[in-house]
Amino acid sequence: MKKLIASAVMALVVTNAHAVDPNLTSYKKVSGVSGTLNSVGSDTLNNMMALWAESFQALYPNVKIQIEGKGSSTAPPSLIEGSSQVGPMSRTMKSTEVDAFEKKHGYKPASIGTSIDALAVFVHKDNPIEGMTLQQVDNAFSSTFKRGGKAAKTWGDLGLTGDWASKAISLYGRNSASGTYGVFKKVALSSGDYSSSVKEQPGSSAVVQGTGSDLGGLGYSGYGYKTSAVRAVALDGPDGKFYEPTAANALAGKYPLGRVLYIYYNHKPGTKMDVTTREFLKFILSKEGQEIVEKDGYFSLNAAGANKFLSQLK
Secondary structure: HHHOOOOOHHOOOOOOOOOOOOOOOOOOOOOOOEEEEEEEOOOOHHHHHHHHHHHHHOOOEEEEEEEEOOOOOHHHHHHHHOOOEEEOOOOOOOHHHHHHHHHHHHHOOOEEEEEEEEEEEEOOOOOOOOEHHHHHHHHHHHHOHHHHHHOOOHHHHHHOHHHHHHOOOOEEEEEOOHHHHHHHHHHOOOOEOOOOOOOOOOHHHHHHHHHHHHOOOOEEEEEEEOOOOOEEEEEEEOOOOOOOOOOHHHHOOOOOOOOEEEEEOOOOOOOOOOHHHHHHHHHOOOOHHHHHHHHOEEOOOOHHHHHHHOOOOO
């Protein structure tokens, strides 16, 4: 978990799940906000981006926000080309992406953390499995088994008995454009290769939908996409105990698939930010913006974390 969070984000803490920090700053409307704001990037943040945009446009009717969420890997090229002002990402930028941006613009991209996500491993709601080790996750999803063991093809291979023992595991995952795909590959599979039997989906909701409609389904996506048709299983932490995908467990490093969700943007150091981009990011970090985070099923920043990012929006 600690390796996934950049040093600038280490000061972040979250509130109790489903309750925002009362010390978060309320958003104050300003003048001069208008025009079009383009967002290209993460599918994981797609719903949140839409909700933030809806509330922001209610404050500023002269603003039009266009959102495209096809995967985190689409954010850097759009920011480099200037076809978007903000690039939501469910992972940090790779060094090659940062270098490409800097080569074009002469400085590095800026970013804020928006929220905390627990990347969840989902099963069908009627599946009785109580938890999985990361080795079991790797044995199911990978073809290289970097964590040891061998291929898990049936639910019996993962410890279920009775009628479940012979039931085939049906795998659902993201495509390679997704930051979720990359984080899961790096952490759960120890950078191993995916099994060819994983049904790659274009979005997180499709992963959850597939898993929830398939009794043998096993899939992964951001926790915020959870529905009543699926159940998130507990995973083993560093101490060998099983932990649920909660904000506290993720940030404490107990739940192994916790991550920060980011928005990258183009801001030349020493210059004033575009007012519309600045105010949209400030809204996200406000009490109202973080209430939307909780509404969408993710975990909000506390005031200290939000203020850390607010201080760079000038």
